[in-house]
Amino acid sequence: MKRLVPIAIIVAVLIIAVGGVYMLLKSPEPTNISQLPPQTPAAPAPTVVPEDEPVHFKGRMDAPVRLEEYGDYQCPPCGLFHPIAQRVLSSYGDRVRFSFRNLPLPNIHKHAQEAARAAEAAGQQGKFWEMHDLLYERQQEWSKADVARPLFLRYAQELGLNMSRFTQDLDGAVTGMRVAQDAALAQMRGVTGTPTVFLNGRMLSFEETMDFDKLRVQIDAALAGKS
């Protein structure tokens, strides 16, 4: 009998641990669009809010699938999501519209705000996406620098931007306003972290965002729903 006591304790802890993990993982919201109950206009899902027209987007404006990223250029998971987003665009072509909004988190990423400004300043010369790609591709380089501005200037030079205008825009009020507008919209939509991706207005979970195959399932389901 005494020999059974430790076994009973171990089994009890195992049951509590497995049960606890199961309970915590049981998400209250459906993880797959196809599992969503049919929605009526009177009862929209709480995470779906009217979308503003994106300032920066790739793909057709009226594409059946709209992916929106709220990102921070210095956030490592955002850097990991970047190639996933590129893969989505190359796989789905003009069936997907991909847009990006800034949500710099300066409390934990000291260059995030300036990086967002660099992208917006490049955008004012028509090269937002070129700078966007460079910032993510070279995230490791400028994130570790004590002062990132010289690197942003170098990227601007590589992109052939008008340097005096870029320098001016980097600190300009319009640039700051653009970044602040995105951040305000993020707050309004309940975005608290980055990357947060919305698919046709529905906030995806981090797992759905960071795994191309899971993201593909969501996109395919959205496309099937539209056809």
Added chain:
Amino acid sequence: MTVTTGGSQATLADSAANVGAQGRRRGVWLDAAAALLALVGLADALYLTVEHLSGRSVRCTVISGCSEVLSSPYATVGSVPLAALGALAYFAVFSLATLAAFGSAWARRLLAPLVAAMFFMTLWLLYLQGFVIGHFCQFCLLSAAVTTGLTVIVAAQFFTQRSARIK
């Protein structure tokens, strides 16, 4: 010391038995402490596993300092979260320590190499956080503290057993 009388022999034998009993009692307490500490580690690792699998807090957020660590390539082994492997290790430590506290000698023998392996893994993870990723995650630091505590307990257990055998 030369024992010459029957009375002295009895005293020495009693004394040795007392020391042995004390050593065993202390050993049981140390095993129980290891089991309790492993439960703390298990809870911590399970929390991180759940967070990883649900993706709730590995996003970079204003309040979390863990996102850099938990979203780094070192946070997974293949597709398995490292925290899940940690949870398995802590559960193994808990099971072995519980069995040892109830007198299992083989469980106590297995405990030491397992905790030693976890301790070296902890040192490697601390190195990664400090020198490669450049950020520390408080839940990972808690796990490191727990593993260090387990290592101290296992070392104390080893010396307790050895001194009991020598006496």
